[in-house]
Amino acid sequence: MSQIYTLHYAPDNASLIVRIALELIGAPYRAQLVDRSVQAQQSAQYLALNPLGMIPALETEDGVIFETGAILLSLADKHGALFPACGEPSRSDALKWLFFMSNSVHAGLRQMFYPAKFIAPEHASALRRGLAQRIRSDFAQIDTLIANAETPCLGGPGASLLDLYACTCFRWAQLYPRDFTKDWVAAQEYPNLIALAQRLETLPAVQIVQSAEGLGATLFSNPNLPNPPIGSAT
Ligand SMILES: N[C@@H](CCC(=O)N[C@@H](CS)C(=O)NCC(=O)O)C(=O)O
Structure with a gap:
């Protein structure tokens, strides 16, 4: 475990989930800012790391990994943390919901935030009106899963990749997009997700990252824009 990862990040971007995971795992890493205010994610240097021009990218001893879900799962498997290991009975169930976070919730938010793409x-x-409805139902689904304890690694004790992914998407939905109906997601409709968000906010790993990126103490349950917004797209 001697390698030092390099996480290419921007404040409050999808790199946030990876950065918290690295802190929770206790893996050494260097955070390298990708300055979105000058579109650095489209620079030749960054495209050589991630040809998709999206943040995050993680440099590892096995090469560069991109796509948030892939980075998270690779880290969890490599370090044996935050997700059921191969062979554990709960792995299939957890994978199902990890792909849901990535393919449905995160992908839906991406379209919501960047419709022009x-x-x-x-x-x-x-498009945004339709997506808003669908993403609200995704959060309702997550809230129900937490309430029924149907997925042991969502809303269970400790913290998991699913917890981090769900709470970060919840944060973004409460803040963005700035040019759409405010409060298109009414946080109070998801009490179990709020309770999970509040619990995660107390974890030292989360506090380290929120402080580094200027996100505030209630980054998941009652979020504010990054301050200062250095390198962020906002
Ligand atoms: N599918 C990608 C999505 C990542 C993503 O949406 N990144 C955003 C920041 S949160 C980004 O790089 N946006 C800049 C752009 O699209 O030019 C993943 O899972 O990593």
């Missing part, structure tokens, strides 16, 4: 400008509002 997906659709002509005149259709952006309609």
Whole structure:
């Protein structure tokens, strides 16, 4: 475990989930800012790491990993933490919900935040209205899973990749996009997710990262924009 990872990040980007995971694991890493205010994610240097031009990317001794879900799962498997190991009975169930976080919740938020990458400008509002409904139902699904303790690694004791992914997406939905109906996600409708968010906020690993990125003490349950917004897109 002597290697030092390099995490290419921007404040409050998807790199946030990876950074908290690295802190929870206790893996040494260097955080390298990708300055979104100058579109550094599209620079030749960054595209050589992640040809998709998206944040995060993680440099490891086995090469560069990108795509948040892939980075998280690789770290969990390598360090035996935050996710059921191969062969554990709960692994399949946990994988199902990890892909849901990545393919449904995160991908939906991405379209919500960057509609111009997906659709002509005149259709952006309609896309967002439809997505808003679907993402709210995704959060309701997560809230129910936590309440029923159906997935042992979501809302259970400790912290898991699913907890981090769910709470970070919840944060973003409460804050962004800035040019859409405020409060399109009403946090109080998800009491179990709020309780999980409040618990995660007390973890030292989360506090270290929120402090480094200027996200505030209630980054998941009652979030504020990054301050200072150095390198962020906002
Ligand atoms: N599918 C990617 C999505 C990552 C993503 O949406 N990154 C955003 C920041 S949170 C980004 O790089 N946006 C800049 C851009 O699209 O140009 C993943 O899971 O890592």
